[in-house]
Amino acid sequence: MDFEWTPEEQAFRLRLKQFLAATLPDDWERFSQHGPGSPALTRYAETFCGKLADDKLLTPHWPKEIGGEGLDPWHQAILAEEMWIAGEPRGGQYMNVNWIGPTLIKYGSQWQQERYLPPIAEGRALWCQGFSEPGSGSDLASLRTRAVLEGDHYRVNGQKIWTSYAGLAQTCFLLCRTSDDRKRGISILLVPMDTPGITVRQIPSLIGEGDIHEVFFDDVLVPVEALFGNEGQAWEIIAYSLVNERLGIPRYGLARAALDRAVSVLKEEGRWNNDAVKIEAANVAALCEAARIASYAIVTKRAHGELVGPESSSARFATVMAERRVAEFVVEYLPEALADAHPYLKMHHQRGIVAGIAAGAAEIQLNIIATDVLKLPREPR
Known part of the structure; x- marks a missing residue:
């Protein structure tokens, strides 16, 4: 078993270290205590990720036809390691490039890819994931937020909790129930966070600034074009995306x-x-x-x-x-x-x-x- 990095991988890691040394401010270690979901670090991350994108270091593991460099999973791992060792200056955007983007590439419609991938690749997007609910926690199959199809839109009602970045995110990757089947009744909607009927409340934190929230959906109307994949396909999609999420951190x-x-x-x-x-x-x-x-x-x-x-x-x-x-x-x-x-x-x-x-x-x-x-x-x- 060879545990050595290849010369190409070593050069990539060195390039990242040099970028971080040249880009992060002198007071970065103290500034990074703001936390990845804080307004201060979120604002900084947009500038930082824009510079990463300019140097083709934001999404190098994405396919070339989508604007990436087509690098393999080892380069993705090296990128994630160096960012986290530095204190993750990408803020909440690490989620975009690790699993939101790749999941869009695999399952998104052409309209969804054209709308959502460019802002991610340019370092301008912030997403939140509407997964956990009161009483549902990590047991996603028990979620109760419901989306009812009414003509050309879904009517969404329910509540999410422990939602990171919700207070500043532009889009929610929302899990909701479209039928009563425990697993096959769960679907995904890509919901703009400025849609009428969405209320976000920050959950106070004893440590740090706090970046978790409650999110309420009260008769929120979402166009059918926002359905991600097919109805009932969420379990398959989430299984794919969570592997990327866990290994991207x-x-x-x-x-x-x-x-x-x-x-x-x-x-x-x-x-x-x-x-x-x-x-x-x-x-x-x-x-x-x-x-x-x-x-x-x-x-x-x-x-x-x-x-x-x-x-x-x-x-x-x-x-x-x-x-x-x-x-x-x-x-x-x-x-x-x-x-x-x-x-x-x-x-x-x-x-x-x-x-x-x-x-x-x-x-x-x-x-x-x-x-x-x-x-x-x-x-x-």
Whole structure:
């Protein structure tokens, strides 16, 4: 097994590092604490992503005929790693290029692609995903937001919750129920967020600025052209898009960079002479490495054109464990970081503590691993 990067991949990573060094402002580490869904970082991300697009670094993994460079999944992984290690200056736009765009390319109508792909490729678009609902959480099959076809439009009523970026997004990737069948009754609508009848309320956060919201749909009229794919096709589409979403967020890279930063500070301050600290740092580093290798196994399958299934949940959970342990390590041995003594570590902590919720709760991932990977029975025999 060859674990070395090719010269082309090494050159691509170096190009990204040089771009980040030349583009990010001097106070970026402190500024990045605003959070990916904050107004300040969202405004900055539009400028930053525009520069990425100009350098053909925003969507290089997209097909050439769509405006990308046709690079393989390994280049996509490298791009995501370097962005997350830097603190994700793309803000909420990372979602666009990782899975909204590729899903549009695979399932969107010509009208939808022409309308939505150019703004994404130019770094001007911000989306939100209308998935979770009160009482439904990560169990998407139980969602109740309903879309009723009435002539040339759908009438949508319902509520979404924990919706990131909803307060600033232009478009919602909305899951809704078009029939009573548990899974085959779910469809997707691409809904402009300025449509009458949509109300967005921010959910207060104890940490950071908060970028999650409740979204209410009250008799919202959506044209039939907004139907994404076919009625009842949402389960297939989401299975495709979530693999891209989970693997497009290499939190293990940010976690490992934060751990290395914490260890460097401890050494500089003469606090690296305790065996317990060294052992815990080694354990946490091993978790970060395990998460990276688990994710690379999935990238390998994608690079070979193989289907990726529930094993992506294993990589996702490994990343959650790494994130949590790094956050706990900093709290235990460098608690002053949370008081802003070390902005990079504080930024990681703010993002790391939500890792077990974003992109599917960790408990749901464990259920998927148990039933679909390990094939364990749901009930004791």
